[in-house]
Amino acid sequence: MIKNILLVALGGGLGSVLRFLMNLFIAKNLPTRLYLATFLVNTIGCFFIGYSIGYFQKYTTDNEFLKLAIITGFCGGFTTFSTFGLENYTLIQSGNISTSLLYTSLSIIIGILFVTLGIYLSK
Known part of the structure; x- marks a missing residue:
């Protein structure tokens, strides 16, 4: 280990x-x-x-x-974007296209929202 x-x-x-x-x-x-x-x-x-x-x-x-x-x-x-890309590739290859689209959309939207929240809370 x-x-x-x-x-x-x-x-x-x-x-x-x-x-x-x-x-x-x-x-x-x-x-x-x-x-x-x-x-x-x-x-x-x-x-x-x-x-x-x-x-x-x-x-x-x-x-x-x-x-x-x-x-x-x-x-x-x-x-870590490379891992994100690989995970989406794996989802698409396994036929989980809707999960890939949801994962991608939520990652971007929630990521931006949490950056905004972090900046707001730090002030």
Whole structure:
């Protein structure tokens, strides 16, 4: 269990640092593109989690340690949006399109409302 936690922490730390560096790079080189860093991180994260899942399925890799470090750790630290994308993909593939639409809609609406609530309550 400790080894799993350390692998997730290592992967998550690397993902978080890479996200931070991408944000700095984009802010420095494209200062007028406010949301570009988040958009790129989310898009790259979705591609990377999809590629990783596909790779593990293709090569039937049972290396749970590698999956924890890359999928849970790195992708989770880089962006949780990639997990959100994977969950919706899984819902759609299993025929739960209405659940996917509800999950997506509620995540966006409630997320924005809770950001607003948090800002309001902190004042």
